[in-house]
Amino acid sequence: MANRSDTKTRILDAAEKLFAERGFSETSLRLITSKAEVNLASVNYHFGSKKELIRAVLARYLDRFMPEASDAVVQLKQGSEPSLNEIFSSLVKPLLELNKFKADGTRTFLQLLGRGYIESQGHLRWFITTHYGEHLSEFVKAVAESAPHIPPAEMFWRLHFTLGTVVFTMASADALTEIAEADFNEHNDIEAVIRKVIPYLAAGVAVPVTTQ
Amino acid sequence: MANRSDTKTRILDAAEKLFAERGFSETSLRLITSKAEVNLASVNYHFGSKKELIRAVLARYLDRFMPEASDAVVQLKQGSEPSLNEIFSSLVKPLLELNKFKADGTRTFLQLLGRGYIESQGHLRWFITTHYGEHLSEFVKAVAESAPHIPPAEMFWRLHFTLGTVVFTMASADALTEIAEADFNEHNDIEAVIRKVIPYLAAGVAVPVTTQ
DNA sequence: GTTTAATTTAAACACACGTTTAAATCAGAG
């Protein structure tokens, strides 16, 4: 069998960059293959379809991030009663690790996640919960335990509010950092944004339920 | 001149429903015109292009909501020092007013806003700030005054976190209420979701800045 | 009732998309 083929990798690399920047449906296979300098048909040859290419792009990051993230949460719980801030903060290192895998990997991953959740009309939600459900529930459990005054149904909503904040912020992170630079002369890399959002999220998740 | 033409309205009505449900780029003019039972070409005749149709759909809601919303904020400030919770809550009535304009108008408007911010790659941001900037800054000013311990640059980020929460939650509100009903046997209409999100947002916006 | 302008209609246009095909090329095994 012949297999030197970095073609697959070239496609994934070009695709993830374009997907993150402009979204999935706005990125054509022709654009991907021209940036990757491979033949158009090679996408279907190696991945079957565009949909499966999207999954492959996401999986390459999720496979790295998810185990590390849930490990971090589990390890954090070894100590005594982590705060919400600490739980969220424990995800920062796994996130930044992605920069070692690829330049700007953290930003790319978060933007992909954002695009995915927004565009896929619930399809990505299914993909993640079925493939990474155990890692995910480790995180959810830790959050729930550290805010025991929030009933489960309320926590469900708040975690999705949180997801929304992260996902939207990351999908528009480029535009926002530009505006912030222009209006406040304040330069923010992706890590700075992550560190800004954590206290915001933690406060919202833990705020007492008002029965007005 | 001939003008019985509810054609324009029929198009707007069908378009807003489909846009809210499935997003702008996922909704073809052929689907819109078939649901509206009008001819395909009438969209371009009455609106010029799909892009201008999208703007018209959004404007119909924004023209109703924005003045009412900023009025509500201004009126609230007549009293003494409204809290963040009160400021956010003052938007609920204007939002629910949209249900009088059209059945399910509140949900439709918020979903359109969500889709718009997500899909339009900054274009809607420009449209709203140039057309409704004065109404908007009334709201921003009120929020800033009620949380004077947050520096302007930090507030910029937190308001966009807030926007993200709202926009994402509303864009996926249908899916989320379904899941909540299945998993927690808890039925939520759009008003219930709005009332859930307000304390979450207010807590995040006002949380003290940590200089760790 | 005739004229005029606005509107509606069916058809076609031009283009971009994801996918498929079949031939050409390549690399490794025997």
Added chain:
DNA sequence: CTCTGATTTAAACGTGTGTTTAAATTAAAC
């Protein structure tokens, strides 16, 4: 070297898109 299977390639396919055209129809003005 030869053969075999994997990979790459150029071309075409079929479909769906927003938009345009030019004729038909409608409604109001004179």
